[in-house]
Amino acid sequence: MNLYLFTMILAASLVTVLLRFLPFWVLKGRRTPDYIVYLGNVLPYAIMGMLVVYCLKETSLLKAPYGIPETISVLITVLIHRLRRNTLLSILAGTVCYMFLIQAIFR
Amino acid sequence: MLFPYNTGMKDLNGTYAKDSSLPAALKATVPVMSGYVVLGMGFGLLCQSSGFPAWAGILMSLIIYGGSMQFVLVGLVTSGASLLSAALTALMVQARHLFYAISMVDRYRDPGAAKPYMIFTLTDETYSLVCTDEIPEGCDPDRYRFYVSLLDQIWWVGGTVLGVLLGEVLPFNTAGIEFAMTALFVTVFVEQWLSTRNHLPALIGLGSSLACLLVFGPSRFLIPAMVLITVLLSLFRTRMEQKEAGQ
Numbered sequence: 001m002n003l004y005l006f007t008m009i010l011a012a013s014l015v016t017v018l019l020r021f022l023p024f025w026v027l028k029g030r031r032t033p034d035y036i037v038y039l040g041n042v043l044p045y046a047i048m049g050m051l052v053v054y055c056l057k058e059t060s061l062l063k064a065p066y067g068i069p070e071t072i073s074v075l076i077t078v079l080i081h082r083l084r085r086n087t088l089l090s091i092l093a094g095t096v097c098y099m100f101l102i103q104a105i106f107r
Numbered sequence: 108m109l110f111p112y113n114t115g116m117k118d119l120n121g122t123y124a125k126d127s128s129l130p131a132a133l134k135a136t137v138p139v140m141s142g143y144v145v146l147g148m149g150f151g152l153l154c155q156s157s158g159f160p161a162w163a164g165i166l167m168s169l170i171i172y173g174g175s176m177q178f179v180l181v182g183l184v185t186s187g188a189s190l191l192s193a194a195l196t197a198l199m200v201q202a203r204h205l206f207y208a209i210s211m212v213d214r215y216r217d218p219g220a221a222k223p224y225m226i227f228t229l230t231d232e233t234y235s236l237v238c239t240d241e242i243p244e245g246c247d248p249d250r251y252r253f254y255v256s257l258l259d260q261i262w263w264v265g266g267t268v269l270g271v272l273l274g275e276v277l278p279f280n281t282a283g284i285e286f287a288m289t290a291l292f293v294t295v296f297v298e299q300w301l302s303t304r305n306h307l308p309a310l311i312g313l314g315s316s317l318a319c320l321l322v323f324g325p326s327r328f329l330i331p332a333m334v335l336i337t338v339l340l341s342l343f344r345t346r347m348e349q350k351e352a353g354q
Contacts, residue, residue, distance in 0.1 A: 005159065005160075005163055006163075008183065008190065009167055009170065011190050011193045011194045012171050012177075012193055012194070015194050015198050015201065016171050016176065016204065017227060019198070019201050019204045019208070020205075020226050020229050021223075021226055022208065023205060024208060024212055027212050028212065032209055035341075035344075036205075037206075039202070039341075040202070040203065040206040040209075042340050043203065043340065044202075044203045045299050045303070045306075045308035045309040046312030046340060047199055047202070047336070048292055048295050048296045048309070049296060049310070049313035049316060050313075050316040050329075050333070051175065051200070051292040052289070052293055052313070053316035053317055053332075054179065054316070054329065055289035057328070070286075070289075073290070077289075077293045077294060081293075085301075087142065087298070088141065090290065090297075092145075092290075094286060094287075094289070095286045095290050099280075099281075099282065099283035099284065099286065101283075102282060102283045103280055103282055103283060
């Protein structure tokens with residue numbers, strides 16, 4: 001388990017380091033290819049959508065509690081963020097809401 | 108004091124000129140501190156409640172140093188994902204760092220011995236502070252940016268350590284703490300949605316992932332989803348660039 005954990009961390013670290021250093025090695029003042037610039041503009045939006053789905057992937061709509069705690073907590077997070085646009089507040093509200101729901105209501 | 112390099116600027120007495128980079132950087136990173144300490148604590152708590160040894164979360168904050176990726180990695184490890192999916196996920200989730208680096212190539216041309224560290228620490232928040240050319244008065248730009256980079260990582264690692272310790276000593280029920288990751292991504296998603304009128308990329312991300320989740324199931328959908336997203340974004344390139352130009 002520990003070796004697996006360690007190699008997983010190392011793999012993620014290597015890729016991250018590579019991404020951060022690559023432009024400094026290959027670019028050195030040259031122009032960035034247009035396709036890469038385009039991907040850089042649109043990819044973050046798409047990936048965030050993917051990560052939201054990733055987080056909720058184990059939620060079952062067919063078994064109790066039918067994804068109700070997740071739905072409520074996501075809606076609360078969205079609502080609070082639309083109202084206040086304070087990232088920390090939104091995360092805290094959503095998490096506390098979810099923890100309360102699964103610990104106290106949907107046990 | 109810790110100076111990884113000196114500015115080479117000496118005043119008339121032959122001593123190094125007084126430099127206010129550290130206090131200025133400290134002031135600039137206060138907003139990041141609150142975010143990083145709280146999120147870092149959430150991450151540390153999540154690592155503890157996932158049964159990770161104490162070193163794992165701290166090591167991630169030291170050598171990956173990217174909030175989203177660290178949270179996702181906890182999920183990948185718990186579900187026993189392969190090394191390939193960890194690497195590919197890192198590639199997609201961290202891809203934006205490539206663009207932070209691209210825009211810093213000129214500014215980080217010659218900051219001295221700390222250069223590799225300053226490149227390694229280009230996270231979203233650090234980038235937002237160092238990408239500006241407005242450096243506080245009386246500061247050496249390179250040294251100021253180095254302190255900002257260093258302090259930000261100190262806040263992040265510090266938060267992680269606090270979270271790990273807290274998870275160790277506090278017997279409170281952490282069930283559901285993993286939702287912090289969902290809430291983080293939902294928040295960023297909403298924030299991005301509000302900041303642009305072109306919602307196609309966000310919808311492609313959501314739609315491709317949902318479709319792949321239904322087809323491939325929860326443990327295998329990530330890689331096909333990343334491929335599909337890249338293909339669709341490439342196909343829609345001309346249309347989206349026209350839309351962008353038309354706005």
